[in-house]
Amino acid sequence: MLMPIFNILIFPGLLFLFFFSLAAEFFDRKLGARLQNRVGPPWFQPLADFIKLLGKEDIIPEEADNRVFKLMPVFALTSVSCAFFYIPLWGKNALYSFNGDVVVVLYLLTVPILTYFLGGWYSRSVFSMIGAVRSLTQLFAYEVPLFMTILAAALLADTWSLSKMAAFYSAHPGYWVFNILGFVIAQITLLGKLEKVPFDIPEAETEIVAGSFTEYSGRLLALFRLSINIEMVVGISLLAAVFMPWWLDAGPIAGFIIYVLKVAALISLVSLLRSLFARLRLDQMINLCWRVFAPLAFLQVIINLILKGALFK
């Protein structure tokens, strides 16, 4: 009875996720800074930011819808945290799993974007509303290729459960190679989900201040920022689970270290891409996603269908 509660609240649940996401933010910021030839923040900066924001006054615009405005950060945080439990982190089994949890995880990762939209839209400020619309427009562009690549990997494993996928790929070492194209696309489109350069269009500060979050302050902003961090960890863990199914039999401690290394490697990729490119324009981003990534992701689906026919007959 106590074990599930410990798992959910402490390890590998909420408390671990909280600190792990702050560490991830630090790693991303520090590496980004070093790539840009800056010094970067000290290790405790994300935690300090979080605590400081918690202590600040919550200002809610008069015209904003009070309830939606307050609820959205909580929704965002809840849904991304829930998604974490269904992803196999180290070892082949997630904390919870059932057939179809791939779809649920993808769905739970989409919810925060909807909360950005609603939170921004009901802030009733011009910048928030433009940011909100941009968030949603962008969602329709990157979501399709991202889903297709992950579902392509699931197709090959012939299961809709992330844990069974992990079991499949570790039973068939080397099969992950077939998903490399999907991995590349998923990594790039994930930047869209995380709203990072070159896809940080919804919060482009030089155009629309902070997009959806313009009117947010204090605790609500802290929750939003935390959910963005957690979303980064969860999204990257999902990619690691699906596309990097290596050394899953290493045992708990070695497995944990391997997991952290995988996450660190993927965050490094995020930081690298972030410092290599300029922000795209919304029309350019949509063109890129629909004309390049979506066909390539579709190609990945076809490849996996053919492979499945050839390998398992």
Add this chain to the structure above:
Amino acid sequence: MHNTGDVKVPIGPQHPALKEPESFLLTLRGEKITAASVKIGYNHRGIEKACEGRTYIQDLYLIERICGICSHSHSTAFAQAVEEIAGIEIPARAKYIRTIVAELERVHSHLLWLGVAGHEIGFDTLLMYTWRDREVVMDILAQLTGNRVNYGMNTIGGVRRDIKAEQIPQVLKGVDTLEERTKYYIKIAGEEPTLINRLSKVGMLSYEDAIRMGAVGPTARASGVQRDVRKDDPYAAYADIDFKVITHNTCDVYGRTIVRVLELMESFQIIRQLLAKLPEGPISVRAPRKIPVGEAVSRYEAPRGEDLHYVRANGTDKPDRVKVRAPTLANVQAVALMLEDRYLADMPIVVAAIDPCFSCTDRLVSINYVDHNSKNTFEWEKIHRDSIEWYKKRGIDFAKLNKTF
């Protein structure tokens, strides 16, 4: 937000894209800008008027503070105008030193611009790199003049500090470093796909429009207009120097970027020539305290374009009238044209591409009354009266307060 009507977005007076208060009111349909209106006047400092109450030497330092970035441009332009009225011919060495500082200033201004442009399109890496390299030229300037900005180099009749022989190798070394880095930026500008995609075909200003709107500096030169005061009307030591006027004919923000990075290369080469040819002799001549009656217009190619100063002297030690036309004023008219039918995302970079310096440009407060649609200039007395009334309504009477103190 498609087909839900137009949205008015206020960019400024306070906005992260703007480093100075200025107002751009954009009307958006979806992501497209359908109309743009530019309103200046948030940063008027009354420098021209203040100049009339100070002596020429005091004015020189006041004028230098018109702009933090092209400070040397303004003080040189002013000094040239005053020297012309007084009939002073400054020594050749002074001319060379003025030109060296001017070109170093151009280098620092263009590097600064490159970083700002990177930031406006979300390419912060470029900002961090160029501003790191800008420190090299800032150090050279600090070494030569004693200051990083507002160099205080000019005086009426010459310059105040000499360049020592042992400083020359250090300057040349810094210039070599900068040249190497600039080559790297030229390579980036030619190769980096997101940069090219974001800048090409953005903020178009055709050759005809550039002429019609009276654009100056890199903004005009990127539209193929051969307009450079250094070549057209050589001042200081530019007549002795061999250099090219960089133009580009893509007429867009990308062209403006290319013009600026290539101008950096020209500036390095100009600085080397100047240092090699630096003539011996005094660095200043004695100028009279009272400037004889007369008037003069002085032109100067600031990093942002042609800077124009008009000075009228009345025989005393204070000018009768000083008029400054900063380059941004010439270019800002073109911005509304460039913004039309563009995306909201292009707005920051289009505005940044003229390298605006709004504080240098601001003139007077002109209020547009919406109710009876008439323009009204605020007189000093009226502002004074209104402010007293405003406080009286709230129960504070300054007339009484003054008596009690």
